[in-house]
Amino acid sequence: MKSALSQRTINRLTQYYTILRDYSKKEIQNITSSQISQLLDIDETQVRKDIKSINCKGKCKVGYSVSELKGIIEDVLDYKVIKKAFVIGAGNLGVALSKYSKFSEFGLQIECLFDADKNKIGNTIDGKEIFDIKLLKQKVQKSGINIAILTTPNKVAQEVCDFLVDCGIKYIWNFAPSILIVPKSVKVWHENLIGSFIQFCAVENIT
Amino acid sequence: MKSALSQRTINRLTQYYTILRDYSKKEIQNITSSQISQLLDIDETQVRKDIKSINCKGKCKVGYSVSELKGIIEDVLDYKVIKKAFVIGAGNLGVALSKYSKFSEFGLQIECLFDADKNKIGNTIDGKEIFDIKLLKQKVQKSGINIAILTTPNKVAQEVCDFLVDCGIKYIWNFAPSILIVPKSVKVWHENLIGSFIQFCAVENIT
Numbered sequence: 001m002k003s004a005l006s007q008r009t010i011n012r013l014t015q016y017y018t019i020l021r022d023y024s025k026k027e028i029q030n031i032t033s034s035q036i037s038q039l040l041d042i043d044e045t046q047v048r049k050d051i052k053s054i055n056c057k058g059k060c061k062v063g064y065s066v067s068e069l070k071g072i073i074e075d076v077l078d079y080k081v082i083k084k085a086f087v088i089g090a091g092n093l094g095v096a097l098s099k100y101s102k103f104s105e106f107g108l109q110i111e112c113l114f115d116a117d118k119n120k121i122g123n124t125i126d127g128k129e130i131f132d133i134k135l136l137k138q139k140v141q142k143s144g145i146n147i148a149i150l151t152t153p154n155k156v157a158q159e160v161c162d163f164l165v166d167c168g169i170k171y172i173w174n175f176a177p178s179i180l181i182v183p184k185s186v187k188v189w190h191e192n193l194i195g196s197f198i199q200f201c202a203v204e205n206i207t
Numbered sequence: 208m209k210s211a212l213s214q215r216t217i218n219r220l221t222q223y224y225t226i227l228r229d230y231s232k233k234e235i236q237n238i239t240s241s242q243i244s245q246l247l248d249i250d251e252t253q254v255r256k257d258i259k260s261i262n263c264k265g266k267c268k269v270g271y272s273v274s275e276l277k278g279i280i281e282d283v284l285d286y287k288v289i290k291k292a293f294v295i296g297a298g299n300l301g302v303a304l305s306k307y308s309k310f311s312e313f314g315l316q317i318e319c320l321f322d323a324d325k326n327k328i329g330n331t332i333d334g335k336e337i338f339d340i341k342l343l344k345q346k347v348q349k350s351g352i353n354i355a356i357l358t359t360p361n362k363v364a365q366e367v368c369d370f371l372v373d374c375g376i377k378y379i380w381n382f383a384p385s386i387l388i389v390p391k392s393v394k395v396w397h398e399n400l401i402g403s404f405i406q407f408c409a410v411e412n413i414t
Binding site for chain 1: 217
């Protein structure tokens with residue numbers, strides 16, 4: 001089902017989920033589209049449309065059941081399906097992403113990190129070991145993990161990318177600010193942090 | 208003009224710009240929609256449509272002038288208008304964002320960082336000083352900077368957010384994985400890293 005949803009809908013559902021998770025922790029049982037709308041500064045009609053699109057029904061004056069809506073979003077977006085990944089590069093960004101608690105809640109499990117720096121190899125980040133990048137091929141073959149989160153500096157990104165492909169990585173989530181060239185069989189998702197900020201500026205007219 | 212463009216168009220234009228910057232450095236004079244399409248794995252018709260929407264004209268069999276298209280995107284998306292911001296939290300993510308070279312190329316200039324940790328205060332990250340968070344109000348008043356990039360842990364995010372609002376911050380780019388409650392006069396952009404990954408999984412059918 002999720003592939004039928006637009007990227008923007010997926011993005012909004014993920015944000016609704018963050019609220020539902022908080023409400024669930026606070027043991028609040030119901031939530032209205034108006035509450036979601038106000039918290040996220042998203043049009044209420046849009047909120048209702050999104051929730052309707054995943055077949056969740058609210059009750060008049062009561063709103064949606066927090067646990068039901070949370071469960072439906074989990075199912076629709078496959079949060080319960082664990083996706084394991086390697087982080088390539090144990091610099092500040094690689095370490096920050098490895099510590100990012102939200103990932104595991106959404107089904108993304110970072111298995112370990114890889115770096116070429118001997119001073120970093122052998123250390124652990126929140127229980128995840130930093131391995132020598134030379135061991136990557138072996139780890140891919142042993143674990144079957146084929147998702148890599150690339151956080152190396154721009155200068156070496158393409159070189160490291162070529163190495164990842166050679167090691168059997170099939171999906172690369174690229175945080176390096178450069179466009180990577182890969183064979184057709186490998187898919188790259190260029191994370192675009194600055195694009196996100198530019199959108200913010202555009203929406204809010206920040207100049 | 209940029210507010211008339213959709214978020215997805217802005218996102219794609221930012222990616223085209225990354226390629227154009229590389230081509231420009233390599234002193235390549237022309238680029239075709241087919242080249243952009245292949246590098247980004249985006250439909251060629253879409254590329255042509257986007258470029259047409261910002262009034263850049265290509266030449267048959269030659270393509271677009273790299274410098275012209277680069278200049279038009281810079282103008283349309285205001286990359287030449289410097290937007291100064293503070294980073295709140297000098298942990299791994301705050302430091303990574305402060306070092307992220309791409310930001311400055313796109314007009315986002317990180318002025319300095321703030322933290323409450325005495326061991327961090329006084330240090331510099333790529334020439335940007337880490338100040339005591341207690342000095343924020345004074346720095347906002349003196350500089351007029353009203354954009355904050357929030358990278359604190361989830362647990363303290365709302366508390367720190369309230370403090371930012373009290374200090375006169377008007378725009379918050381929130382990397383903490385929680386929804387912040389702010390007055391109407393303050394705008395929050397919830398960065399949604401996991402949403403981006405979920406989109407990747409959806410598009411590529413990663414399960």
